[in-house]
Amino acid sequence: MRSYILVLLASCFIHAADAQVTIKKTAALDFPCTAYAAPGMEAVDTTAGRGVANNYLTWENGDTILVKFMNNVGSKSIRNKIMQYAKEWEQYANLVFKFVPDNTPVTNIRVRLGSFYDKIGHNSKIGITCNDVPQTKQTLNLDTSDFIDISAYEAEYKKGGEFARFINGRVKDPNNYTNIDFLGDILQFPEADKKWNLKIVGRKARHEFGHSIGLLHEQSYPGGIKWNKDTVYKFYADRFEWTKEEVDNNVLEASDQFFTNGTQYDPRSVMHYDVKAWQTLDGYSLISSMEISEGDKKIIGALYPKNKKVSSLAVAKIQVMNFTKLDVKTDNVRKGLVITPSFDLKTTAVLGRVHFVALLTTEDGKKPIASTNTRYSWNNIAATYVPANMLPSSKISYNKSTKKNLELFFPFREMPALNGQKVKVMFIVYMYDTTNNKFDRVAASSMSSALMMPTGN
Ligand SMILES: [Zn+2]
Structure with missing residues (x-):
């Protein structure tokens, strides 16, 4: 009798017309930056023991850098936000990011707005190596699926209405509907513009444009973090299918190098990754900054001073x-x-x-x-x-x-x-x-x- 009731309840749930499907969180949706090992992006100098990038890669002080978006992709609102966050660097660096129309034939930085499905993620060429890339190819990738405000869509779904009906119409197996499925369906939902998580957009845009003017990953600051390397390799292999080499390049390798420019290790840098306690030998952990830090302002202001032409x-x-x-x-x-x-x-x-x-x-x-x-x-x-x-x-x-x-x-x-x-x-x-x-x-x-x-x- 008892099992009969359970079966009945379960089937009622599945067949109810406006049932709410439970979205299972099965995978991380945020891709960390792969500035040094991105598919389709040549590596910088990865010769063992030499810097993956260096201060030779900074632009000339006072440069105007031409930037465009590629392939007419991206809504006006998301483009405007990316431009706004990129241009924050201009407050501290004697540089100008001049955004030009998509059909401009020659530019320095080309931004490709990708999606979860192409798995190119977020990354950028470092500084003036952007100029080594053919004009037909991007120098900077942003994954706009990562910018979707999933929580806002979850709330929208709970409210019922048009969006909920659209999602329910696409759910094939209500018992196995994951956040990846949900994201895919959000991307398919016809609407004028998506709901964006501006904190994430800001973090990723500031970070990648930071690379584009010569900054490196702050977690690589020599001795800044005492990595438990085996757990770090395993984490990135399990989550993002990164090889050991990719982990070395993106997370660890520069820790044996020293393009620190005389600064102190800056855990608040927007160029820093998240660090989990189990990734380090001493339990150190960190939630990455969304904003340009005081340390970032200092280094970029020193590399591109506003009041003088250093050389x-x-x-x-x-x-x-x-x-x-x-x-x-x-x-x-x-x-x-x-x-x-x-x-x-x-x-x-x-x-x-x-x-x-x-x-x-x-x-x-x-x-x-x-x-x-x-x-x-x-x-x-x-x-x-x-x-x-x-x-x-x-x-x-x-x-x-x-x-x-x-x-x-x-x-x-x-x-x-x-x-x-x-x-x-x-x-x-x-x-x-x-x-x-x-x-x-x-x-x-x-x-x-x-x-x-x-x-x-
Ligand atoms: Zn990066």
Whole structure:
């Protein structure tokens, strides 16, 4: 008798004309940014041990950047909101995003408004690498399905009426109707404009346009987060089918690099991801910021100052102090030399550009080893290097304490044939000299002991 009543109740529920289907939350709908590993977007420089992006990728101070939307996609309201949030950066950076009509033949940034179904997600080329992309292709992707205000539609559904009837007409299996199904049906619902979650639109637009003017993921700040790497790999693999490499590129990898520009780690940055406690070794967690943070304003204002054209002004003075160690090791797994110098660096009131350079010399340290390699050379000497901008009046310690925050990597395959020769590594901090337009002012240098190179590199 009891089971009969249950069956009866259940069938009543299913067959009731205006029944409310329960929407099962089966999957996350928000896609994190994949600025460095997006399908259809070439990676930046992902050579192991080199920066995925760097301050060489910033636009010229004062630039007007031409931006357009592609393919006539997107309602006027969503376009206006994206423009509004992108242009917030103009308040702090000496740059202008000039939005031009879709049919403009040549632009710097091209925004593609995609949807959940194409799985391209949110991402952007970094800074001036936008200019390397063919005019027929986008430089910045936004997934507008992510912008749908699901809660507003849930409320609308509960109210009954036209929208509820539309949804009920599309539900095939009321016992298995997921939020993904619901989203798909919302996208199909004919209406003049969607209900947008402007918090999400704001966060994603500010974040991606932040990449487009050279900012990187803040969670990659060296030592900012103590990742529990295995759980991070598993999380992104389960949720978004990301490979280990994609997780490295988007979430973790730059943590061993150091384009920090002398800033402090900024957990409020709009360039930061969400971090769950179980993703970290110390239980640290964070809900990502929706807004441009004070730290974001500071860094972008330093990269694009409003009141001066940095490169035309005084020479930056960078002081290297307490140079305690130049550690050079051969790494047979990564197949290259790993160079980690330890020193403190102090800047004066002017923003300065430096290059950290590691040159190869002969065993006695007297002669540089020549190279024709265009990427791994410095004035035709075999070398690996990393550029960095230094914020005014800041002090940074590199590789002091247990925190590794500066590493140069020199792949064996990028060296001239050395076939078992012994070499030394000379580490030099070069400053930019405005008088001769070259990075040739030596702020510091240090020589390693001799190392044997592998044969047949
Ligand atoms: Zn991003």
